Amino acid sequence: MLEIITSNYLRALVVAFVTLIVLRVLYFIIERITLKLTIKTKTDLDDLIIQKSSKPVTFLVLILSINLGIKELLLDNSVSAVILWIYQSLLIVSVAYIIHSIVDIMVSRSWKKRSRANRGVIRELSSFILGVLKVVLIILVAVYILHLWGVEITPIIAGLGIAGLAVALALQPTLSNVFSGMSVILDQTIMVGDLVYLDSETKGVIERIGLRSTRIKNFDNEMIIVPNSKIAEGKIQNVALPEEQSRVVIEFGIAYGSDIEKVKKLVLKEIKTIKNFIEKPEPVVRFTEMGDSALKFKAYFYVDSYENRFLSIDEANTKIYNVLNKNKISIPFPQMDVHIKK
Incomplete structure (x- = not known):
């Protein structure tokens, strides 16, 4: 049938359109079948992942259809190479977006399952993890795309390493508190509402555990802000553990x-x-x-x-x-x- 169409542009348009329709219908059928199966499961995690992945998968179908249509144009090797690089770049971006969306769902569900007293802490930690993941994904995708386009990435990687080391040294106290905060949150040795004794002068109820510091309200109704590094490294008496009595x-x-x-x-x-x-x-x-x-x-x-x-x-x-x-x-x-x- 394609041999009847003499114009390369018209042939490319037909191939792209037909491929798009076929793949979209196929994806629609698979999605419906999968959703029916996920309804029978006890968790809604699979439903959320399918819904969140719908847009990037549709975009993948679109660029695949366009790529197949462009191949019918019989372009020069140099032009075809550029188009291939563009296609691969868009493909990498789409896959990275899907990965980020899935991790976003899983991390968000982790803090929603926590108790109300500790939910804000987990949400803050989740936001921090997602932010770090997003930056790492952007850097990896950008470096790989530059590599596809023939850019020498060795100096870029070396520069990123030096820049990262400089930032880490400059933010060493802050990073120490952040990682100590993550350790305290994940270890769950103290939680919001616990009565704690840090030393002879610092005692009270935990009001909030942040990534950088922890807020303690003492018996005089005063707020004491303690760096997380001090809490992680020091000795704490938690009256609420191992049980409330x-x-x-x-x-x-x-x-x-x-x-x-x-x-x-x-x-x-x-x-x-x-x-x-x-x-x-x-x-x-x-x-x-x-x-x-x-x-x-x-x-x-x-x-x-x-x-x-x-x-x-x-x-x-x-x-x-x-x-x-x-x-x-x-x-x-x-x-x-x-x-x-x-």
């Missing part, structure tokens, strides 16, 4: 001569009435020391959350003081008797 220790003293067993029973009974008290592990009252002016005890019990720890300390101290007073058990204060010899 927290132990409370109450110290108190009674006068010499008091009934020790009675005191233990009274205090233990009061502890079990505390609002946020939990039964496991079991509470216990220990006689720890015979001090200079008092018999010293420690009461150990657990509450459901570290957030309720300070309220429980207040409630426990109040209940212990009241029950000791009610039962006429003296609570001595530190004193010293001085005997003077005449």
Whole structure:
């Protein structure tokens, strides 16, 4: 049939048009069949990948059709070579776009599955990863396209290496914090809402974990901004780990001569009435020391959350003081008797 068409341009147009129609119909059929199959799967990841890949695949079909049509023009070798370079360049760009789209979907889904407290952190990390991936893809595609067009890429690669080294040295403190932030986020040793102790002066609740720094709100309602490198390298006490329940220790003293067993029973009974008290592990009252002016005890019990720890300390101290007073058990204060010899 093509032999009847004498004009090369008309023949090229027909080939390109027919190829485009055939490939587009074929892709439409494959897409519909694939979508029907993906409906049966438990995840929607495959559906999103197919939808996201639709435009770049259509573009690939278009440039393939145009390339087949141009071959019918019987152009000179030099012109054909240029057209081939253009075709290959567009093909590489399309494939890179598809790769970026698929990674974008997978990374975006990773932070959407996280808890709300940690979702913002994962989103920020996802944006950073996608940004780095985009820059790397652009550089790789650009270098490869230049190579296709006959440009010497060795000096370019060397220049990129030197430029990258210079930037890395200039941004060393910032990059250190960024990679430390990524380590903290991925390790999940601290999360938003956790009560942490960094040192004797830095303690509070994690408000936000960024790529460069972490924000901690202390008990005076002040915001402390700590570089991530300090958090990654330092020792952190996380009250929220390994689980939310927290132990409370109450110290108190009674006068010499008091009934020790009675005191233990009274205090233990009061502890079990505390609002946020939990039964496991079991509470216990220990006689720890015979001090200079008092018999010293420690009461150990657990509450459901570290957030309720300070309220429980207040409630426990109040209940212990009241029950000791009610039962006429003296609570001595530190004193010293001085005997003077005449």
